[in-house]
Amino acid sequence: MALKVNASIGTVDTRAVGTQWTTGDQIGISTMGTEGQTRYNNMEYIYSEDTGFRALSDNIYFQDKEEVVTFHAYYPFSGEQEEVPAPVEKTITADDQTAANQPEIDFLYASGATASSSEPTVNFTGDHAFAHRMSQITLTFIEGSDMDFGGSISYTLGDLKMDGTFNPLDGTATADDDATATSLTVNLTEVQPTSGSYIAPSLILFPQEVASIPITVTVGGQDYTGTLSVKDGKLQSGNNYTWKITVSKTDISVGKAEIKNWETVDNGGTTATM
Numbered sequence: 001m002a003l004k005v006n007a008s009i010g011t012v013d014t015r016a017v018g019t020q021w022t023t024g025d026q027i028g029i030s031t032m033g034t035e036g037q038t039r040y041n042n043m044e045y046i047y048s049e050d051t052g053f054r055a056l057s058d059n060i061y062f063q064d065k066e067e068v069v070t071f072h073a074y075y076p077f078s079g080e081q082e083e084v085p086a087p088v089e090k091t092i093t094a095d096d097q098t099a100a101n102q103p104e105i106d107f108l109y110a111s112g113a114t115a116s117s118s119e120p121t122v123n124f125t126g127d128h129a130f131a132h133r134m135s136q137i138t139l140t141f142i143e144g145s146d147m148d149f150g151g152s153i154s155y156t157l158g159d160l161k162m163d164g165t166f167n168p169l170d171g172t173a174t175a176d177d178d179a180t181a182t183s184l185t186v187n188l189t190e191v192q193p194t195s196g197s198y199i200a201p202s203l204i205l206f207p208q209e210v211a212s213i214p215i216t217v218t219v220g221g222q223d224y225t226g227t228l229s230v231k232d233g234k235l236q237s238g239n240n241y242t243w244k245i246t247v248s249k250t251d252i253s254v255g256k257a258e259i260k261n262w263e264t265v266d267n268g269g270t271t272a273t274m
């Protein structure tokens with residue numbers, strides 16, 4: 001009997017970039033701690049809007065009619081099928097933050113789902129759904145007094161570690177301890193504020209300890225600086241940290257920070273000045 005796969009991300013079928021599983025998405029599925037006959041490593045399954053997830057080449061088959069098998073899975077697929085996947089090492093750049101590339105750094109992990117020959121569908125849903133293992137930052141820019149974003153702005157976040165590792169075996173994602181903190185610059189074009197407010201596309205970063213993040217916002221060639229205070233002094237796995245940043249001719253005001261689901265962290269505010 002071949003395994004059938006049903007998978008969701010969190011409580012809804014959404015990814016970091018705000019889309020459902022997309023045709024061509026590939027996950028790796030392995031059996032967990034089994035003492036039975038059904039043992040598989042890193043079997044590649046691919047998603048189609050028409051059929052859901054199916055084996056890309058070789059199916060997982062139950063070898064024992066009575067055996068209940070526990071599975072874990074991760075996204076995106078890496079390594080070779082039937083071989084234990086190695087940790088994925090990655091240096092995040094601005095190019096990784098585009099809508100097209102960001103899903104490749106939105107590392108997901110699911111575990112604990114079971115299936116058997118008599119009930120061959122493994123449901124990576126509910127408590128066993130895929131969970132985001134990275135951290136997310138979402139910034140809302142607000143036009144302050146005498147400020148006009150003029151269709152484009154840019155901002156730079158500093159003191160962040162961009163080198164990190166994702167382990168497909170246990171879903172751990174973390175910045176490298178010995179990595180050098182650096183900066184990330186994002187250029188925003190076609191900025192169209194609504195009632196003077198603009199929500200920038202979210203960033204995905206490795207979880208890491210960081211008490212505060214310096215920010216520089218550039219509007220019309222003028223730099224405005226401030227500081228984002230991070231709740232609990234760390235970017236934690238699965239959390240979306242949000243700040244509201246008001247940019248005025250004289251300064252920047254950063255509001256309270258929140259955590260949303262992903263789990264959104266409201267981190268309050270700060271003021272950035274010229």
